[in-house]
Amino acid sequence: MNASGLSPEQVKLQARARELAAGPVAKRAAEVDRTEQYPWDNVELLKDARLIGMTIPQQYGGQGKGWLDAVLAIEALSSACAVTGRIAVETNMGAISAVMAYGSEEQKKLAADMVLSGDKPAICITEPEAGSDAGGMTTRADKKGNRYVINGRKHWITGGGVSRLHLIFAKVFDEQGNEEGIGGFLAIRDETKGLKITKREPTMGLRGIPEAVIDFEDMDVPPSSLVIPPRGLKKGFADLMNAYNSQRVGAATVALGIAQGAYQLALDWSEKRRQFGRPINEFQGLQWKLADMSIKLVAAQALVYNAARSGEGGFPDMLLAAQAKVFTSESAIQVVNEALQFFGARGYSRELPLERMARDVRMFTIGGGTAEVLRNVVAGALLNKKLPQTRDGWSKS
Numbered sequence: 212m213n214a215s216g217l218s219p220e221q222v223k224l225q226a227r228a229r230e231l232a233a234g235p236v237a238k239r240a241a242e243v244d245r246t247e248q249y250p251w252d253n254v255e256l257l258k259d260a261r262l263i264g265m266t267i268p269q270q271y272g273g274q275g276k277g278w279l280d281a282v283l284a285i286e287a288l289s290s291a292c293a294v295t296g297r298i299a300v301e302t303n304m305g306a307i308s309a310v311m312a313y314g315s316e317e318q319k320k321l322a323a324d325m326v327l328s329g330d331k332p333a334i335c336i337t338e339p340e341a342g343s344d345a346g347g348m349t350t351r352a353d354k355k356g357n358r359y360v361i362n363g364r365k366h367w368i369t370g371g372g373v374s375r376l377h378l379i380f381a382k383v384f385d386e387q388g389n390e391e392g393i394g395g396f397l398a399i400r401d402e403t404k405g406l407k408i409t410k411r412e413p414t415m416g417l418r419g420i421p422e423a424v425i426d427f428e429d430m431d432v433p434p435s436s437l438v439i440p441p442r443g444l445k446k447g448f449a450d451l452m453n454a455y456n457s458q459r460v461g462a463a464t465v466a467l468g469i470a471q472g473a474y475q476l477a478l479d480w481s482e483k484r485r486q487f488g489r490p491i492n493e494f495q496g497l498q499w500k501l502a503d504m505s506i507k508l509v510a511a512q513a514l515v516y517n518a519a520r521s522g523e524g525g526f527p528d529m530l531l532a533a534q535a536k537v538f539t540s541e542s543a544i545q546v547v548n549e550a551l552q553f554f555g556a557r558g559y560s561r562e563l564p565l566e567r568m569a570r571d572v573r574m575f576t577i578g579g580g581t582a583e584v585l586r587n588v589v590a591g592a593l594l595n596k597k598l599p600q601t602r603d604g605w606s607k608s
């Protein structure tokens with residue numbers, strides 16, 4: 212699946228990531244899934260290969276690479292192990308990119324140092340009663356003297372229990388109880404009293420990375436932990452979500468990588484497996500499946516690369532990121548499902564990676580904005596209209 216338009220450095224970076232993926236990462240993937248243990252050894256491999264914190268500017272110890280560079284690494288890694296691909300997403304995009312764009316000097320140094328030493332930050336937005344309607348969150352940060360006191364519950368937080376740095380979205384209230392907008396607070400697990408990991412979700416796939424419920428009980432933090440985007444708290448949510456467009460491109464890339472991995476397995480198997488005295492790829496029924504799978508993959512890759520390129524010098528464009536994530540996540544599910552079919556009964560066995568890939572890839576139409584809600588984002592951008600989803604037409608965010 213060669214993409215044109217890559218620089219020689221990008222081709223080298225891609226080769227480095229592919230080598231790692233085909234070697235140690237592929238070897239560990241089934242075990243990571245089976246044991247449900249976070250692959251700290253892979254984190255070390257990513258660190259050594261300089262695939263972590265690549266997008267962090269050089270003055271903070273990173274490499275100042277662009278989104279497409281990160282995408283190339285994530286795509287290659289995810290074809291072998293989606294969990295490792297997600298670690299590469301969250302150490303290059305999402306929370307870390309929000310802090311590097313909007314944080315104070317102190318916040319940037321803290322976050323960069325933690326990520327470069329192998330911490331995958333957690334981004335805490337979703338709540339039990341505020342999923343797609345994230346602006347309806349009830350986690351609150353009340354100003355009390357020279358502190359903020361945070362109370363609330365987040366769930367489905369990727370990395371809960373392994374991540375140390377957390378970026379926690381909360382409604383911010385002044386001392387008089389007036390709501391000022393939504394901000395992101397930085398807190399470090401085990402160093403911040405009141406930040407409690409209270410449950411690990413038993414997930415369908417992506418099992419090597421925990422999804423957790425996190426409770427904030429009178430979590431007391433200084434104002435210096437509040438990340439305030441340049442347009443202030445009133446636009447804080449919109450700006451923080453703009454940074455999140457990088458993570459959406461990253462999520463689409465993981466789905467793409469998984470599907471490419473599954474497609475390659477099916478292609479190879481279709482030559483090896485013989486029925487009726489001939490390789491199964493001599494049957495037109497399967498040839499057309501291969502053709503459709505490859506078309507979806509090429510189209511998805513073009514959308515993902517294009518969305519990544521749109522963000523150079525800033526964040527990926529919201530419309531392009533949403534289009535890429537909807538198409539790629541849905542196509543990837545179809546491609547992996549078809550790839551599994553090529554293997555007949557073997558595809559249904561846990562001895563092959565297809566069933567793991569099918570479980571892993573299913574997530575990507577859900578996490579990071581569902582395919583339905585992202586279609587609303589696409590429609591809103593195309594029509595250039597706010598499309599509030601509440602009955603009274605009032606938009607909270």
Ligand SMILES: Cc1cc2nc3c(=O)[nH]c(=O)nc-3n(C[C@H](O)[C@H](O)[C@H](O)COP(=O)(O)OP(=O)(O)OC[C@H]3O[C@@H](n4cnc5c(N)ncnc54)[C@H](O)[C@@H]3O)c2cc1C
Binds near residue numbers: 336341
């Ligand atoms: C593996 C995984 C990892 C995740 N990681 C994180 C994380 O690290 N941090 C974090 O904050 N969150 C995370 N999430 C949460 C994720 O972002 C939410 O699950 C997602 O935003 C959807 O919210 P919900 O699950 O509450 O679904 P709901 O909002 O309850 O939606 C239910 C259904 O209704 C549909 N729907 C809702 N509103 C509309 C509408 N207006 N128009 C059309 N359809 C609509 C949805 O598309 C969906 O099909 C993760 C989720 C998963 C599965």
